Amino acid sequence: MIRPGVRYDPTPGDEDECSELLGYNEDWTGRYRGSSPLVLKPANTAEVSSILRYCHDNCIGVVTRGGNTGLCGGATPLRDEIVLSLEGMNNIYGLDEHSGILTCDSGVILENLHAYSNERGYLFPLDIGAKGTCQIGGNVSTNAGGQYFFRFGGLHGTVMGLEVVLPDGRVLHLNMDNVDDDGTVQRTKRISTHRKDNTGYDLKHIFIGAEGTIGVVTKVAIACPALPTSKNATLLVCDSYCDVLKVMATAKVELGEILSAMEFMDHNTLKLVQAHGFGGNGDGPRLLRDMLQSDPSKQESDRSRQLYLLVETQGSNSADDASKMDNFLAHLYDSGTIRNGFLAQDSRQMTEMWRIRESCNPSVLRAGCVYKFDVSVPIEDYMTIAREVEGRLFASVKHVDPIVCVWGHVNDGNAHINIVTPGRFETESAIEETIETIVFDEVLKHSGSISAEHGIGQKKNEALGRLKDENIMVIMAQIKALFDPHGIMNPGKYLPNKYQHNMCK
Amino acid sequence: MIRPGVRYDPTPGDEDECSELLGYNEDWTGRYRGSSPLVLKPANTAEVSSILRYCHDNCIGVVTRGGNTGLCGGATPLRDEIVLSLEGMNNIYGLDEHSGILTCDSGVILENLHAYSNERGYLFPLDIGAKGTCQIGGNVSTNAGGQYFFRFGGLHGTVMGLEVVLPDGRVLHLNMDNVDDDGTVQRTKRISTHRKDNTGYDLKHIFIGAEGTIGVVTKVAIACPALPTSKNATLLVCDSYCDVLKVMATAKVELGEILSAMEFMDHNTLKLVQAHGFGGNGDGPRLLRDMLQSDPSKQESDRSRQLYLLVETQGSNSADDASKMDNFLAHLYDSGTIRNGFLAQDSRQMTEMWRIRESCNPSVLRAGCVYKFDVSVPIEDYMTIAREVEGRLFASVKHVDPIVCVWGHVNDGNAHINIVTPGRFETESAIEETIETIVFDEVLKHSGSISAEHGIGQKKNEALGRLKDENIMVIMAQIKALFDPHGIMNPGKYLPNKYQHNMCK
Ligand SMILES: Cc1cc2nc3c(=O)[nH]c(=O)nc-3n(C[C@H](O)[C@H](O)[C@H](O)COP(=O)(O)OP(=O)(O)OC[C@H]3O[C@@H](n4cnc5c(N)ncnc54)[C@H](O)[C@@H]3O)c2cc1C
Ligand SMILES: Cc1cc2nc3c(=O)[nH]c(=O)nc-3n(C[C@H](O)[C@H](O)[C@H](O)COP(=O)(O)OP(=O)(O)OC[C@H]3O[C@@H](n4cnc5c(N)ncnc54)[C@H](O)[C@@H]3O)c2cc1C
Known part of the structure; x- marks a missing residue:
């Protein structure tokens, strides 16, 4: 039983609803698929809060979904979790003409924020290829990087305030004032948020890049620089x-x-x-x-x-x-x-x-199956790593004629390493495993990071457990347990299995 | 009993040592004073780790001390806590010529980092008046702002990696590689750290602005922009x-x-x-x-x-x-x-x-007792608030001829409101209380923040508890308990008393 605040509950047998439901069960690349029977589309924070509280109380898994452009299957259910889609929450509350801080709901599509801020003489400081589809809440939750990162900085620098709903329904206003307890905006005033706010642990940063595992981001405040002309x-x-x-x-x-x-x-x-x-x-x-x-x-x-x-x-x-x-x-x-x-x-x-x-991304996809990696490496080793990967692939999987393609934000040390098996369009898991081992191995040999900007999701959570310091993994699991004690938020993802606590044990 | 790794243990009766000890018990403004009998000056991370582990095991309070320029008494013991001074940890490990990332120990004085990066064609992206004395570890721990904030962003944007020691002695390398478990640097390689690293919860941000309450920052990596000429x-x-x-x-x-x-x-x-x-x-x-x-x-x-x-x-x-x-x-x-x-x-x-x-700061201090506030306010209300404070002071404490002086980083909405009682040089607690009530009241009426960049320490922790949302306070206390279960780190500060867990209960 779902409480009020629910918009969409497909009745089995309805064709359109079933195919719509299918869309919510698949990721952007078509690689991951879940079997959620239910998509909820809350219209405001209060609805998000009552949905989460219900799921928390009843141990129901929840997958938060933004624009579904994430490349690690984070927004796709593993099994039959409820999908919480934020597409209906898309108000822009304003852009303070003096501070340049824009405030909006988390479901606003990135491109709309570009238009809105440009019209007001400001530049929205995040730009990625998926801007026509991805949502700012998804961007914050994946700590998206993109082409403005070098000049205008990452989201940890530009996000000033967040409103988030915790799994048990509590709403947190983190450096974001004049929002009522239910998350609506006080009519008498604009949302208020500051560039500088040193009043205790800065909790909003834990939610930047948390991929929907500890709460739902419902409102965002971002500082925009003056628009270059x-x-x-x-x-x-x-x-x-x-x-x-x-x-x-x-x-x-x-x-x-x-x-x-x-x-x-x-x-x-x-x-x-x-x-x-x-x-x-x-x-x-x-x-x-x-x-x-x-x-x-x-x-x-x-x-x-x-x-x-x-x-x-x-x-x-x-x-x-x-x-x-x-x-x-x-x-x-x-x-x-x-x-x-x-x-x-x-x-x-x-x-x-x-x-x-x-065209780099779509072109390689047309050439064959693509094994994609998004890594950070020391800038001076950028091509050395690619050549080493190439050499080892020729030695181990020569029969699939692997082509190593590299592009990316080089001044951030961010390389997109794409390995194409020309003419073979299906993912082959033995090949995938070999390639992943070689790439991660070379990246780590050069002290790189296995995820620069794309995150973890259901794609890299086990690798994370293997490759990251155990002290850090233990603390991550504690943070997860602190915010989501029943383990309802994006269960089975982000953290490796051994660090997941089972739901409602 | 203190284990090896200890440099300084004043014997009662030694004059020089006693006066040195006094210095470690007083804050920069002379307003706060503690009675610590012991100052430890570790030379490296391994020593910090063994000191903290000992204190954790034996429930001994620890105050971490950087340059002691903080304005909220954070680095001054409340009672007889041990002072852990990082002045002896001051290696600069290098500045990557391609990425601009500088890595160093936390005890390096800010001004030395300016010189070091300038010589290499980079700008160190933090500048504050106290640069000749404050340490980068103190800056990170207070999330210092300063005059470069508007252009080059805050520390949440520029800090790329941290090494921290937890109260129980565990050492965390957060986006900082090629450092050994004991916190020394592997001789064969440079410290490696990346501009982009999305591999799980970004724990380093919890330590930025944590004022020594959950661990000790021992190494810092910061991205520097090209030096403007x-x-x-x-x-x-x-x-x-x-x-x-x-x-x-x-x-x-x-x-x-x-x-x-x-x-x-x-x-x-x-x-x-x-x-x-x-x-x-x-x-x-x-x-x-x-x-x-x-x-x-x-x-x-x-x-x-x-x-x-x-x-x-x-x-x-x-x-x-x-x-x-x-x-x-x-x-x-x-x-x-x-x-x-x-x-x-x-x-x-x-x-x-x-x-x-x-000269603003020293000049007002010469005119009388100064009640200092460092607040964030909506930019358009910057002077309105000052005028309102002035009006209310004239109505309530006219007899001390209060002068309201305002300066600050106006494009960040950051106002330093200084109320001078000319000719009266002692802090008067009744006056202080009246002034604080009026200032905080006006700031909050305009949805401002009671600490923009100076932080909490022992000065504003009770106000924080009164003025901040209880949901947020509860989570802060949980974070504190997670990292510092025995409550040994800066006990009695930062969080209000009712959210402090007593040591080793
Ligand atoms: C063509 C293309 C180009 C791309 N270019 C870049 C690039 O340059 N840089 C880059 O970093 N990424 C890039 N990406 C990846 C992707 O666009 C980003 O990760 C983006 O930020 C995801 O946003 P989304 O709204 O689509 O999130 P989704 O895919 O819907 O969700 C991503 C994750 O965030 C969670 N989530 C979503 N919304 C919320 C919320 N409101 N609260 C809590 N959790 C939430 C989901 O549960 C999921 O775990 C690209 C993708 C494509 C398809
Ligand atoms: C003249 C003057 C001008 C100033 N201007 C500015 C300004 O423009 N902007 C601004 O933000 N501040 C300013 N300040 C305040 C102060 O300089 C900053 O807060 C500074 O960052 C403190 O650094 P410190 O090394 O002196 O830290 P300390 O005063 O020694 O410590 C501050 C806090 O951090 C903790 N701490 C210190 N080092 C560590 C560590 N390695 N690990 C964990 N915890 C640690 C301490 O326990 C304490 O709680 C100014 C101060 C003065 C005196």
Whole structure:
């Protein structure tokens, strides 16, 4: 029996409802599937609170669902947990014109926050490829990174306040005032939140990146910087990773505070983009061809070591920014650091450059089965690790012709390592295991992290248990037990099995 | 009995040791005093660990001490707790030239980190007036804010990794690799830490701002931005707070990404600076005089509403920055937003401007007893609150001629409200109580926070219990109990008495 506040309870036999229900049981990649019989769509915090309290009292598992774009199966039920979808909670309460702090419900889609803040002269400081679908509550719960991370910082820096509902129904207002106990907003006043608030343990940070395991985020306050009005982009071709490092150093000096993104792509990746994602004869494909063949005298086997960078600036003065970009490129040419460079002449060309970058993901997926890793590594070892993985794969799973593709936010040390088995489209678990062992092994050998921004979910929780210090795992389990004593929130995920407490034991 | 790893154990009767001991029992302001008989100065993490384990096992209270510049008595014993001073742990392990991440022991003095990173082309992203004395471990433990906060973000955004020792002696390496279990650094490798690490609950954030109540921070990794090479500063005079808000809006547009500080001072404050802190006939005093008398035709009573801003920019190109500053000032003059503006012509004049700002604190102290408050308020209510406090003080404690002085980081909504009782130099507890009630009352009426950056310590823990949501207080007490079950860390502070668990019950 479910209490009031419930919107959706599919009756078996109704076709539309059944197929809708199916959608809530599958993750974005189609890899994970659950069998939840029930989706609840609360309209406000009070409803979230009464649903959770009921589930807590009755030991019913709950999977919180944002935009379902997470890549680790976190928003997909393992078994028959209830799905709590926040899509109906999508008010934006305002953006304080002086502090730049925006407050909204957790179910607001990221792209809508971009539009809302841009109209008011502010930049929303988080941008990821899934922005048209993901929700800010999901972003906070996965501690999403993305392309603004380097310049505008991560969510631990930009999130100022949170409202969260604990499993037992208690509502916490963490640096977020003028919200009533039931989580509605006091009509007389705006929501109030501060950039600085040192009044005890800063609990909101425990919820940033907690992936729905200790409570539900219902409202978010985020500090937005002033909107940059000028943007430039360039695509660079380097002969070696050593030159990539020199570009990064030069950018720090010549572009300084206006550097807004430095996206890395290797040759394998762009070859697949060319083959699968970016055909035709438009500006973009021509640019891609020119980049790949920057040195016509070279053999293709030599070219395969070429590396590519998309460098973007954002600033407040277009003349100043353009001259900084000119100095930057001149410096790179003069010092022989780049083989070639393409400067976007207008916003259309800039869009084409970003389309190349954003085609990496879909293009590799079209080439075969993709074993995806999102890791942090020391910046200077970025390509060494990829080469080592490549070498070991050739030695162990040569028969599937593995292609190692690397792209990512290189100035954050964040590498997306994608291993493609061309023409084989099904996940093969023996191969998967071999690949995972090799990749994690190499990453850890270089003191890397097995999850940079994508998180744990149901994909990496056992690996986490194997690879992370036991002292830390024990404390994580204690934190989980403190907030969710009945273990109803996203049961079976995030923590490895041996650190999960069973429901209502 | 204390185990090995102990450096300092004063024998009663030794004069020097006794006076040294006294220093460790007093806080920076001289307001708080304890009676600890013992100061321990560990040389490394292993020693911290064995000291804490011993104290945990034997229920001995421990006060961790950094640079002792905290303003809430947090580093001063309440009674006879042991003082654990980290001054002997001051290695800097390196600054990764690619990622900009600096790693060091927690006892390093902030100013030394400035010098170290500047020499390597990076800016250490925290700057506070106490930099010559405070330690990075103390900064992390108080979540210090300061003048770089607006531009470079707070410590929750910049701290990448921590090593902490728990009360029972366990050592946690939080996003910090290549450190051995005893907290020493593996000789073969640098300490490794990442900008992005989403592998479970991000425990390091619980220790940022925990004021030594749940463990000791022993190592810190912080991400530094590229060093800006050009700096400009201007001092502005406004007739009203409405104009101050206009200056802030204009700065966002015209100065954009190079705006690095916006420091506010009111007329009362600068009059005291002139009277007590900044005499003579040099450049600074002349500037101060010119500012205060910006409109010679005005009566002093009208001038008393004048407000002052120190605006600083930091960027990577001096020509670009200078022209942005010119545009900014031209815009302010043309629109009549400022009554007067002074642009620093060289670094000497810039230093004088900052000296005026940094004289606020010492100058008010010379005028009488100062009741200090460090609060966060909605930016638009910044001065309204001060005026309301003033009105109520005149009604209730007129006989002590209270002067309300306000300065602070206005673009963070962070106000330092200082109430001076001129000529009366002793704290009077009845007056203190009245003033605190009025200030907190007004701040909370406007949904502010009673501690922006200075924290809780032994000064505000009872107020915290009165003013903060009970749900939150209960969870804070649970967090405390989880990490420090015997209640040995900074006993009696931070949490109000009713949420403290007694030692070893
Ligand atoms: C094309 C594409 C590009 C991407 N690019 C990036 C990128 O650049 N950087 C990056 O970091 N990620 C990226 N991702 C991954 C993903 O978009 C992010 O993890 C995103 O933050 C997930 O948000 P969501 O709303 O879709 O969350 P969901 O997938 O719905 O949920 C993710 C997790 O958070 C929990 N959750 C969701 N909402 C809440 C809530 N309100 N309260 C509590 N728990 C909640 C869920 O239970 C689940 O465990 C990308 C994904 C795609 C498909
Ligand atoms: C002139 C002046 C200007 C200031 N300006 C600012 C400012 O602009 N912004 C601001 O935020 N503050 C400011 N402060 C306050 C103070 O400098 C900060 O709070 C500073 O971060 C304290 O550092 P410390 O090393 O002196 O810590 P201490 O005073 O020694 O300790 C502070 C607290 O942290 C704990 N602690 C210290 N080290 C550790 C550790 N390694 N592990 C665990 N706990 C520890 C102590 O037990 C205590 O509770 C100022 C102070 C002065 C005197």
